[in-house]
Amino acid sequence: MRLAFMGTPEFAVPALQALYDAGHEIVAVYSQPPRRAGRGKKLSPSPVQQTAEKLELEVRTPVSLKGAEEQQAFAELNLDAAVVAAYGLILPQAILDCPKMGCLNIHGSILPRWRGAAPVQRAIIAGDQETGITIMQMEAGLDTGPMLLKSSTPVDDKTAGELTDELAILGAELMVKYLSAIADHPPVIQDDTAATYARKITKEEARLDFTQSAEQVERQIRAFNPAPGAFFEFEGARYRIHSCEIVEASGEAGTIIDANLTIACGSKAIRPVAIQKAGKPKMALADFLNGSQLPVGTLL
Numbered sequence: 001m002r003l004a005f006m007g008t009p010e011f012a013v014p015a016l017q018a019l020y021d022a023g024h025e026i027v028a029v030y031s032q033p034p035r036r037a038g039r040g041k042k043l044s045p046s047p048v049q050q051t052a053e054k055l056e057l058e059v060r061t062p063v064s065l066k067g068a069e070e071q072q073a074f075a076e077l078n079l080d081a082a083v084v085a086a087y088g089l090i091l092p093q094a095i096l097d098c099p100k101m102g103c104l105n106i107h108g109s110i111l112p113r114w115r116g117a118a119p120v121q122r123a124i125i126a127g128d129q130e131t132g133i134t135i136m137q138m139e140a141g142l143d144t145g146p147m148l149l150k151s152s153t154p155v156d157d158k159t160a161g162e163l164t165d166e167l168a169i170l171g172a173e174l175m176v177k178y179l180s181a182i183a184d185h186p187p188v189i190q191d192d193t194a195a196t197y198a199r200k201i202t203k204e205e206a207r208l209d210f211t212q213s214a215e216q217v218e219r220q221i222r223a224f225n226p227a228p229g230a231f232f233e234f235e236g237a238r239y240r241i242h243s244c245e246i247v248e249a250s251g252e253a254g255t256i257i258d259a260n261l262t263i264a265c266g267s268k269a270i271r272p273v274a275i276q277k278a279g280k281p282k283m284a285l286a287d288f289l290n291g292s293q294l295p296v297g298t299l300l
Contacts, residue, residue: 001179004074004082004099005057006030010047011168012085015106017051018172019083024179026057027077032088033061065095074098083175084138096138103138104178105145106171108164109198110134110152112190115143116198120167121160123198124223127215130154131163133171135178137187144195146187149178159225159243203228210254210300214246214268221270232300239294242274242282256298261285263300 002025005016020026029052034043045053045061052059062070071094079099084091085106096103109119111134116122123131132152139145151174153166178185206224208217208231221230221241229240251257251264262271276282 001025002027002078002080004028004030004077004079005048005052005085006082006087006089006091006103007048007085008032008046008088009086011108011164011171012048012087012106013051014168014172015083015085015175016048016055018176019179020055020057022176022180026055027079028058028060030060030062030087033063062089065089066092071095071098081179085171091138093140096140101182104148104175105136105138105143106175107134107136107143108167108171110150111136111143111147112192112195114198115195117200119198120164121198121201121223122196123155124158124160124163125216125219127219128155131167133167133174135171135174135185144190144192146189148187149174149185157222159222161226201228206230208232208241208300210263211266214265214270217265217270218244218246234294234298234300238278240276240278240282241270241272242276244270244272247271252299254300256294256296256300259289259296261289261292261294 003019005019005026007016008031029048031046031048034045036042037044049059049061065071074095075098081099081101082103084103091103109123110132114122120131130152132150134147135149136147137145151170153170155163206228208220210217221244224230225242231238231240247262247269249257249262249264249269253264253266255264257264257269260271262269272285274282274284275288
């Protein structure tokens with residue numbers, strides 16, 4: 001099948017590789033332009049661009065697809081379909097309408113649950129028991145198009161990073177499966193009344209709120225691992241908790257209640273398993289406590 005692939009982050013890489021391995025003709029790969037990153041602030045191509053270049057595929061990195069010139073260049077590809085996975089740019093109607101089969105999206109939730117930018121993190125924060133992948137037909141609305149194929153997986157105690165990696169593999173498998181047997185998967189219209197919105201994650205949202213239950217704080221820590229990282233502040237320093245356990249203990253919310261850095265929450269308490277002070281490496285709790293200056297009784 002003659003395809004364009006449109007994606008940017010690591011999440012999209014397994015799908016690109018799977019489509020290539022399945023023998024599809026990928027005539028162009030679209031990705032967001034290289035960004036400045038690292039200490040030297042050098043321009044760094046996206047994970048998808050790096051993979052495409054290793055596969056010797058043509059890469060295009062427009063800043064927008066709204067212009068007539070970019071839309072004409074896309075039309076001239078004469079595509080059967082465009083496969084989209086976390087591309088990060090809005091696709092105008094002219095782009096959506098161009099391929100014979102339209103644009104097919106790999107979405108990281110079981111639609112209509114969690115439409116929007118951060119479905120994995122929102123599923124964890126909400127305490128969902130499962131999430132998954134939906135292959136969907138794209139249209140002008142935000143993740144509103146017909147559903148073509150779904151698969152689910154348990155959330156369990158996974159971090160957002162772990163769950164995203166799992167869903168990336170699942171999405172790659174599902175897209176290859178769909179394209180190999182399109183007639184077996186007729187479109188299903190979404191129930192808009194069951195939809196929820198997964199708004200974009202903000203850095204300030206990752207500030208831990210210990211007035212919540214320990215269960216909710218633990219979810220917050222997993223949802224923001226690896227980024228932006230759940231944190232609290234003490235005496236001007238930021239402390240990031242990478243993982244924690246829930247403890248049957250009580251006290252004033254936000255107070256360190258014992259020498260093991262157990263922090264009281266609205267109900268129960270949490271104890272960090274891995275913690276990191278700004279400017280320092282991530283440490284196991286025992287190593288951190290050797291040099292800790294967070295005394296019992298401290299209110300965070």
